[in-house]
Amino acid sequence: MERCLQYLQVSLLITCFSGMMVFATDAQSSETHTIEKTANPINTTANHSQFKALQQKFNSGPEVTKACLSCHNQAGKQIQKNIHWTWSYHNKKTGQLLGKEHLINNFCSNARGNEGMCAQCHISYGAKNFKLPKKQSQIDCLVCHDTTGSYYRLPPTKGSPACSILFAGKKPIQWEHVAQNVGLPRRSNCGSCHFNGGGGDNVKHGDLSSIMANPTKDVDIHMSPDGQNFACTACHVTKNHQWSGSRYQGLARDLKGTGKPGFRRVATSCESCHGLEPHPKDSIKHLTLNTHVKRVACQACHIPSFARGGVATRTFWDWRTAGRTKKGLGFMEENYTQGNGKKRETYWSIKGNFKNGENIVPYYAWYNGVNTYTTVDTHFDPTKPVDINHLEGSANDAASRIWPFKRMVTWLQYDKKYNNLVYTHLWGNDDESFWGNFKLKKAIARGMKDANKPFSGEVGFIKTYSYWPTTHMVAPKEKAVACMECHATDGRLNEIKGIYIAGHHHFTWLDKTAWLVIALTGSGILLHMLIRLFAAVRRKKS
Amino acid sequence: MSMHRIMIYTRFERLWHWLQAGAILTLLFTGLRIHGTHTLISFETAATIHNIVAIGLLVLWAFATFWLFTTSNWRHYMPTKQGLWRIIRFYSYGIFQGEHHPYHKAFWRKHNPLQAAAYLGLKIVIFPMVWISGLIYLYIVLGGSWSGLLNFPAAVAFTHTLAAFALILFLIIHLYMLTIGGSLIQHITPMINGFDEVDLSQVEEAYLEADEPNHIKDDINQSENHR
Numbered sequence: 001m002e003r004c005l006q007y008l009q010v011s012l013l014i015t016c017f018s019g020m021m022v023f024a025t026d027a028q029s030s031e032t033h034t035i036e037k038t039a040n041p042i043n044t045t046a047n048h049s050q051f052k053a054l055q056q057k058f059n060s061g062p063e064v065t066k067a068c069l070s071c072h073n074q075a076g077k078q079i080q081k082n083i084h085w086t087w088s089y090h091n092k093k094t095g096q097l098l099g100k101e102h103l104i105n106n107f108c109s110n111a112r113g114n115e116g117m118c119a120q121c122h123i124s125y126g127a128k129n130f131k132l133p134k135k136q137s138q139i140d141c142l143v144c145h146d147t148t149g150s151y152y153r154l155p156p157t158k159g160s161p162a163c164s165i166l167f168a169g170k171k172p173i174q175w176e177h178v179a180q181n182v183g184l185p186r187r188s189n190c191g192s193c194h195f196n197g198g199g200g201d202n203v204k205h206g207d208l209s210s211i212m213a214n215p216t217k218d219v220d221i222h223m224s225p226d227g228q229n230f231a232c233t234a235c236h237v238t239k240n241h242q243w244s245g246s247r248y249q250g251l252a253r254d255l256k257g258t259g260k261p262g263f264r265r266v267a268t269s270c271e272s273c274h275g276l277e278p279h280p281k282d283s284i285k286h287l288t289l290n291t292h293v294k295r296v297a298c299q300a301c302h303i304p305s306f307a308r309g310g311v312a313t314r315t316f317w318d319w320r321t322a323g324r325t326k327k328g329l330g331f332m333e334e335n336y337t338q339g340n341g342k343k344r345e346t347y348w349s350i351k352g353n354f355k356n357g358e359n360i361v362p363y364y365a366w367y368n369g370v371n372t373y374t375t376v377d378t379h380f381d382p383t384k385p386v387d388i389n390h391l392e393g394s395a396n397d398a399a400s401r402i403w404p405f406k407r408m409v410t411w412l413q414y415d416k417k418y419n420n421l422v423y424t425h426l427w428g429n430d431d432e433s434f435w436g437n438f439k440l441k442k443a444i445a446r447g448m449k450d451a452n453k454p455f456s457g458e459v460g461f462i463k464t465y466s467y468w469p470t471t472h473m474v475a476p477k478e479k480a481v482a483c484m485e486c487h488a489t490d491g492r493l494n495e496i497k498g499i500y501i502a503g504h505h506h507f508t509w510l511d512k513t514a515w516l517v518i519a520l521t522g523s524g525i526l527l528h529m530l531i532r533l534f535a536a537v538r539r540k541k542s
Numbered sequence: 543m544s545m546h547r548i549m550i551y552t553r554f555e556r557l558w559h560w561l562q563a564g565a566i567l568t569l570l571f572t573g574l575r576i577h578g579t580h581t582l583i584s585f586e587t588a589a590t591i592h593n594i595v596a597i598g599l600l601v602l603w604a605f606a607t608f609w610l611f612t613t614s615n616w617r618h619y620m621p622t623k624q625g626l627w628r629i630i631r632f633y634s635y636g637i638f639q640g641e642h643h644p645y646h647k648a649f650w651r652k653h654n655p656l657q658a659a660a661y662l663g664l665k666i667v668i669f670p671m672v673w674i675s676g677l678i679y680l681y682i683v684l685g686g687s688w689s690g691l692l693n694f695p696a697a698v699a700f701t702h703t704l705a706a707f708a709l710i711l712f713l714i715i716h717l718y719m720l721t722i723g724g725s726l727i728q729h730i731t732p733m734i735n736g737f738d739e740v741d742l743s744q745v746e747e748a749y750l751e752a753d754e755p756n757h758i759k760d761d762i763n764q765s766e767n768h769r
Contacts (some may be wrong), residue, residue, distance in 0.1 A: 277685075284593045285586055287684045295693070398692055484585035489578050500696040503578040503585060507700055514707035521711055525718045535638040 395498025
């Protein structure tokens, strides 16, 4: 009996979420942490452990939240406007509805319809679909404000029976202890979700891994405890529980800089601290670099590569191979060993084949802060790769600069007849969820039905790209990208069009003609010299 | 008219020539690095040296231009057809027959007509191409901007590159000319000590002997012969 259980546990563990379990534990491990700097450093005037409201017996998250809101009586309203709550964002520039409620990405494709799993990262208690709870007591304050590292979240539902066993055995949360030790969010708080985007450590962003909870200076000069020890909110400046620096509201070129003294700018740009002329005006090189600022994002030079520090990011994903089983069971292969020695998946029945990478040179592109998304409603030309988020901007657009990106390449399922991306029902305790039944067509049909979208029933796979701005993992200035890495015939900016880059671009025909003329002149001179010598010798003889 | 060794390249002119030569060689070396022709030094070193030397050369040119106009030395560069054909004929035919260089330097005409034309071309075509495009380059690189101008204009780079290639061509021919109509040493020495053989009129000779005795260095025999 015991052996049987053990077998079941092991095989199911592999089938499902061994990677996901890392979420709460890996990132929040630093109780004796020094205080991280925020944009608005305060010496607190309150000790939460002494508040009467918190000196009571708590049995659940919502009970703690009620206690929080009994003093912080505006926080609930503020949070319910936040994108972490709404998971929806209306981009006024493109008119598109963005956010996890709507979008399809090229990782685990869609949160919509899979909230039972994905809402593990929604800051609410018990959101199982996008009908969000109205009660403010359903807001999870602790995921952001816990400082003990002992708080964790589980997926709202257990999914297919094949997966349920995984989430047993966690130590119960000591609610009173957690509630009495709240504080400003630390890197590990934000990281409990953002380091694990895409379904595992650093899978999605490339520049946000568990390493960032305590990075060395070489990995991130700002966030390293040996450097500035910035909390995320030092740059993602917050006002009334709304914080700046969302990808959806990109600011590719900041023209305001630091702003006037005394006025804190609610902006997440390098320039908001470093100014519009960030390099000291003490050398020709630095003066030149200050003019680069106009057309090149700071990150393009100051983040020489991403996925640094020992944790790999996923670079390629192939859904075409998902669903393979061994003796009817899902399996996982881990054939990539990352810098810190940990093995990473290269195949997983529920997801397909992967490639992972570290210390990756970014993909560079013109970017003006606007993304046009390929949504479930977008019909595309299936003969070409599809940009999940098409980067807007060009050399002729003053708001654009050359930005570094992680470019994710994924073969993703789509509706082969209607030529659009699809919602896939991955998670659920039913016979349609892909993670449990491995039947893709059925899972898509359910996902599209739940979202009231048409589905032809024909499933194809399309090559997709998604672009993730590389903006964390800023290296010490000595490690910035050297001039000649772009100013070279074969350089980092090979793909960049519309500008003249000395040392990279040439007027090929001018070069060729010029060297030909120079060679001809040289030969003419040589000939002239030979005739002179020959004539002189002949004169001497005669 | 008689031949004399006189000071033909004054101290400033020699300084100008050699500083300019050094600057141009440095600029060509670093410029070709920036262009991507070679990678013997790093891009940033090349760019820094290129900028500093370029600014230095601009200052030198400002002085040289001032000098040319205030001392009337610009007259040496005025184009003339007189004797031009003989020079061309010499380079393309006479030289092979063992003829001597037909040109004798005169006090106010120290370059032969072809040479003068070449130097004039350098001064009024190639150099302005370099410095006008270079100044625009510097202006942009050091933080200047035009309203409406977003990107570095490729035409500026084109002009600058074209002028650089023209300079290389000039340099090659300039250096080869050192071997024609006399030995290498004979050609280089005047640009070091300033003295060269010049055909002087009696008036010029008298003037030099009376007012610039240090600028005329005839050996005794030769000068006695003339008297």
